[in-house]
Amino acid sequence: MNDRRRVNGPPGGTRPPVYASLLQSGTGAGDRAQRQRQPTELRKIFLKTGLIPSASGSSYLEFEPSASLAAARANPKSLIPPSSALKLACTVHGPKPLPRSAAFSPNLVLTTHVKFAPFAARKRKGHVRDSSERDLGVHLETALRGAIIAERWPKSGLDITITILEAEDDRWWGDAPDSHDASWGMMNVLAGCISAASAAIADAHIDCLDLVSGGVAALVSDDSTESPSTAPKLMLDSDPAEHRSIVSACVVAYMPARDEITELWLKGDSSKASLAEGDERSGHEALIDGAVNAARGAHTVLAEAVRESLQKALGQS
Amino acid sequence: MASAAAPPAAPNSLSLPPSQFARLQPHAYLLAHLSPPPAINQPSIRANGRAASQFRVTSANAGSLTHTNGSAVVRLGDTTAVCGVRAEILHTDDIASWSVSQSTNANKRRRLADSEKPTDESDDAEDEEDRAHVEDLNLLVPNISLSTGCAPGFIPSAPPSALAQSLSHQILSLLHTTRMVRAEDLRIWYQPPNLGPEELERHNEEEQMDVDAGQGLEEESKPAEIKAFWVLYIDIMLISLAGNPFDAAWAATLAALRDTKLPQAWWDIDNETIFCSDKVTESRKLSLRGLPIASSFCVFEADAAAGWRAVVIPDAEEQKALEKKGSQQKWILADPDGYEEGLSQERVCIVVDKEENGKGKTVVVKMEKHGGWTVDSDDLRQLVDVSASRWEEMKRILDQC
Amino acid sequence: MVGPTASLSTLSRADGSACYKCPTTGYDLLGAVNAPIELPARRDALKPEEATVEVFVKPGNTTAGVGERYVEGILRSVLTKVVLGRERGFPRRGVVITLAIVGGETVTRGDSYLTILPALLHTSLLALLSAAVPLSMTFSATLLGVNKSGEIIPDVSVTDAKSVSSLHVLAFTSKNHLLLNKSEGRFDFDTWEKVREHALSICRKNTIFNLDGDVAMGDGEESESQGFIRETVEDRLEKDYMWKIDSV
Numbered sequence: 001m002n003d004r005r006r007v008n009g010p011p012g013g014t015r016p017p018v019y020a021s022l023l024q025s026g027t028g029a030g031d032r033a034q035r036q037r038q039p040t041e042l043r044k045i046f047l048k049t050g051l052i053p054s055a056s057g058s059s060y061l062e063f064e065p066s067a068s069l070a071a072a073r074a075n076p077k078s079l080i081p082p083s084s085a086l087k088l089a090c091t092v093h094g095p096k097p098l099p100r101s102a103a104f105s106p107n108l109v110l111t112t113h114v115k116f117a118p119f120a121a122r123k124r125k126g127h128v129r130d131s132s133e134r135d136l137g138v139h140l141e142t143a144l145r146g147a148i149i150a151e152r153w154p155k156s157g158l159d160i161t162i163t164i165l166e167a168e169d170d171r172w173w174g175d176a177p178d179s180h181d182a183s184w185g186m187m188n189v190l191a192g193c194i195s196a197a198s199a200a201i202a203d204a205h206i207d208c209l210d211l212v213s214g215g216v217a218a219l220v221s222d223d224s225t226e227s228p229s230t231a232p233k234l235m236l237d238s239d240p241a242e243h244r245s246i247v248s249a250c251v252v253a254y255m256p257a258r259d260e261i262t263e264l265w266l267k268g269d270s271s272k273a274s275l276a277e278g279d280e281r282s283g284h285e286a287l288i289d290g291a292v293n294a295a296r297g298a299h300t301v302l303a304e305a306v307r308e309s310l311q312k313a314l315g316q317s
Numbered sequence: 318m319a320s321a322a323a324p325p326a327a328p329n330s331l332s333l334p335p336s337q338f339a340r341l342q343p344h345a346y347l348l349a350h351l352s353p354p355p356a357i358n359q360p361s362i363r364a365n366g367r368a369a370s371q372f373r374v375t376s377a378n379a380g381s382l383t384h385t386n387g388s389a390v391v392r393l394g395d396t397t398a399v400c401g402v403r404a405e406i407l408h409t410d411d412i413a414s415w416s417v418s419q420s421t422n423a424n425k426r427r428r429l430a431d432s433e434k435p436t437d438e439s440d441d442a443e444d445e446e447d448r449a450h451v452e453d454l455n456l457l458v459p460n461i462s463l464s465t466g467c468a469p470g471f472i473p474s475a476p477p478s479a480l481a482q483s484l485s486h487q488i489l490s491l492l493h494t495t496r497m498v499r500a501e502d503l504r505i506w507y508q509p510p511n512l513g514p515e516e517l518e519r520h521n522e523e524e525q526m527d528v529d530a531g532q533g534l535e536e537e538s539k540p541a542e543i544k545a546f547w548v549l550y551i552d553i554m555l556i557s558l559a560g561n562p563f564d565a566a567w568a569a570t571l572a573a574l575r576d577t578k579l580p581q582a583w584w585d586i587d588n589e590t591i592f593c594s595d596k597v598t599e600s601r602k603l604s605l606r607g608l609p610i611a612s613s614f615c616v617f618e619a620d621a622a623a624g625w626r627a628v629v630i631p632d633a634e635e636q637k638a639l640e641k642k643g644s645q646q647k648w649i650l651a652d653p654d655g656y657e658e659g660l661s662q663e664r665v666c667i668v669v670d671k672e673e674n675g676k677g678k679t680v681v682v683k684m685e686k687h688g689g690w691t692v693d694s695d696d697l698r699q700l701v702d703v704s705a706s707r708w709e710e711m712k713r714i715l716d717q718c
Numbered sequence: 719m720v721g722p723t724a725s726l727s728t729l730s731r732a733d734g735s736a737c738y739k740c741p742t743t744g745y746d747l748l749g750a751v752n753a754p755i756e757l758p759a760r761r762d763a764l765k766p767e768e769a770t771v772e773v774f775v776k777p778g779n780t781t782a783g784v785g786e787r788y789v790e791g792i793l794r795s796v797l798t799k800v801v802l803g804r805e806r807g808f809p810r811r812g813v814v815i816t817l818a819i820v821g822g823e824t825v826t827r828g829d830s831y832l833t834i835l836p837a838l839l840h841t842s843l844l845a846l847l848s849a850a851v852p853l854s855m856t857f858s859a860t861l862l863g864v865n866k867s868g869e870i871i872p873d874v875s876v877t878d879a880k881s882v883s884s885l886h887v888l889a890f891t892s893k894n895h896l897l898l899n900k901s902e903g904r905f906d907f908d909t910w911e912k913v914r915e916h917a918l919s920i921c922r923k924n925t926i927f928n929l930d931g932d933v934a935m936g937d938g939e940e941s942e943s944q945g946f947i948r949e950t951v952e953d954r955l956e957k958d959y960m961w962k963i964d965s966v
Binding site for chain 1: 403407486552554558
């Protein structure tokens with residue numbers, strides 16, 4: 001608790017505020033945010049490169065706030081946000097010589113760090129990276145390693161650092177944690193991390209096979225009030241705050257030019273899914289295809305951002 | 318700019334592009350900008366194109382982060398700081414020494430609580446209480462993180478560097494000495510009801526009101542007591558660092574605190590805990606004392622070797638005389654960028670405030686200079702004036718955000 | 719008024735050391751200097767043409783925290799300017815100064831370290847002198863408070879420091895340059911200039927240097943700052959060269 005390298009709070013610890021309106025379930029906190037988008041419609045992504053001049057490459061990514069969040073921002077009534085939108089900054093340092101102590105490597109050594117700002121999530125995060133942040137770092141590293149042509153930089157290192165300023169919620173505020181509950185927000189965060197890191201690597205002029213982009217799809221059971229008979233539906237780019245329960249979700253890192261997936265993370269039970277008539281795919285196949293489609297969508301934004309970055313670089317020299 | 322960058326001494330056959338020269342001979346490069354030879358008829362200007370006392374373009378944006386009570390992004394040229402304020406509750410039961418300390422001056426607190434809006438006269442009496450609560454109970458917790466990949470030197474996921482630690486300390490120290498956050502804003506009061514039979518029945522509805530308005534009605538009742546405090550976790554992430562982290566971090570802290578809204582909170586006697594209302598209309602902003610604005614400067618000396626050879630250091634008086642007749646030996650650069658910071662040791666940081674919201678006289682809140690001996694009172698007087706005009710500029714920017 | 723007391727070379731294993739007691743603030747410090755020494759762990763941080771000055775401040779009863787990092791940074795920047803780090807044997811090496819706060823009030827969280835800063839500066843200077851580290855000049859520091867009616871209070875104690883409206887630490891070199899200034903509280907610039915004059919007179923009191931570096935003590939009643947430092951060093955020299963002086 002007592003960290004001598006930081007300014008510490010009260011020694012007895014503090015408690016997050018408890019909102020009285022959330023205790024009487026369903027009332028007070030307003031209505032659940034409703035998904036206004038079509039099942040295959042993605043959120044807009046704001047992606048900009050080169051905002052951090054001291055880094056060799058950098059990018060900033062922001063998801064468009066959901067309709068309910070935008071409404072809540074414009075006309076605030078409740079202090080409890082209906083949902084949140086991902087905001088993150090990514091920097092790339094390198095390629096640079098490996099530290100003296102490091103062993104010889106014929107390839108570029110990739111290191112990824114993903115860190116939430118303490119104020120990024122609903123629950124205050126610690127200053128030291130926790131297991132979920134390390135986990136995201138590992139996923140991100142796998143996603144990028146498949147895209148970078150590492151043998152062009154022997155004995156070099158590349159540091160990718162992502163700071164998440166605002167994370168996606170795992171569920172709606174009004175919902176109590178239940179059995180379906182898992183860190184669904186993490187998957188959206190990872191998809192954002194992949195796209196942002198890819199843009200930053202391109203901004204740093206590191207050779208890649210293709211721009212790798214991240215996409216999320218989920219099987220959600222929404223309108224059904226506790227009736228398990230209705231099968232969950234497939235939604236692209238799902239915002240966990242907008243759905244009553246997410247049954248399963250999948251995030252991919254995808255390279256469209258080679259039609260290759262470098263990273264796949266599937267969570268939950270995908271056996272039951274209500275697909276269109278005549279669709280022979282199994283649940284998880286549909287889920288992966290959905291995630292790939294979402295990644296294709298993100299790729300167009302990514303390509304545009306990288307083009308901008310290149311134009312800036314050409315203009316300078 | 319490119320023409321000014323050409324070193325006067327470099328022969329044409331060996332000329333380098335300005336960017337290369339800046340890297341190889343940084344000191345000579347900056348010096349060539351600041352004191353151009355009379356032949357090329359250029360004004361003295363910094364390598365980044367600014368005048369000596371010119372700050373970088375500053376922008377501030379508040380309230381864009383969802384999970385915070387208050388947040389702000391401040392961009393100072395290429396230096397970007399994001400600050401988020403999160404409020405959590407510290408129950409008095411969790412304070413080890415609370416029951417001892419509060420019984421001695423409970424009456425005094427009660428009296429202070431009655432004065433609704435703190436006026437200037439009551440400020441003095443309130444000061445000691447304020448200080449004791451905010452400082453001794455650790456109600457303000459600022460931390461700066463530099464391990465965000467903001468500059469190549471900082472290893473991500475490493476513990477905070479000495480620079481980050483000392484910046485965190487400076488922010489905390491400045492928050493304490495300026496007493497900007499009022500302890501009254503952070504207190505959560507509870508008015509115990511009179512335990513008469515009718516009171517018992519309706520105290521549930523009553524107590525919510527009692528917290529802010531009830532004192533007048535129930536003059537006979539027990540004194541109100543503090544049940545909890547808000548603790549403000551002020552986390553500053555430096556997303557991009559290109560010199561002068563303190564000014565950016567402080568401006569972000571200031572903007573975030575101005576944006577901070579605390580929910581209405583009350584002690585619920587049945588559950589023995591604190592509940593909050595989520596209604597925006599019931600929440601309130603912090604009433605901050607003053608608007609201290611920080612301005613940092615660095616001193617660039619013409620002689621790179623100045624200060625290490627014992628024989629060349631003149632007396633303070635001689636040095637003054639020397640400066641009067643000779644050419645300029647030092648330049649005080651406002652809001653230094655990373656390049657300039659690397660070329661100078663002497664730093665000045667001045668924090669000023671203006672009384673009566675800008676109409677009163679300038680008050681210096683903090684003045685710090687270290688790392689050299691060239692700046693003395695004449696320079697500092699000028700710098701205070703520069704900081705005062707910077708105050709106007711920053712106030713405009715912060716009011717707009 | 720009781721002046722501070724100090725003694726040099728109290729530790730036998732360090733290259734130089736000093737004990738410093740300041741009765742007005744109640745601080746009791748022990749400083750040790752090792753110089754020049756090799757710093758193999760910091761090979762990358764060492765500067766090729768001059769010595770690297772490292773300062774460590776250890777509080778007496780707790781572990782060092784963020785506040786110590788801050789005051790270390792201030793001390794480092796001041797001492798780097800005074801130490802002649804380009805003398806023979808110093809480049810690429812380290813000058814390591816360790817200052818332990820042995821007695822006195824505990825410095826609390828978020829405190830500005832102003833009350834202890836002059837004592838820290840004097841201790842490090844004495845320890846550097848004791849280790850015979852080449853210095854470009856000596857310096858002295860003082861702590862002054864200004865109360866609500868605008869009067870300057872010298873000899874601020876730790877309890878006084880809480881009630882003054884502004885608090886100032888100023889350090890002057892032996893050639894009258896303003897080496898360090900740290901001011902906190904609410905004050906205007908004219909007040910500060912008065913404080914500066916006052917501080918300069920305290921730091922320079924009773925010491926008049928002749929051209930050959932000899933010191934002529936004024937009336938010798940009290941020796942503050944500069945004079946005090948000189949006296950401490952002279953005392954030590956006298957003790958060390960007792961055998962020689964006796965034989966003459």
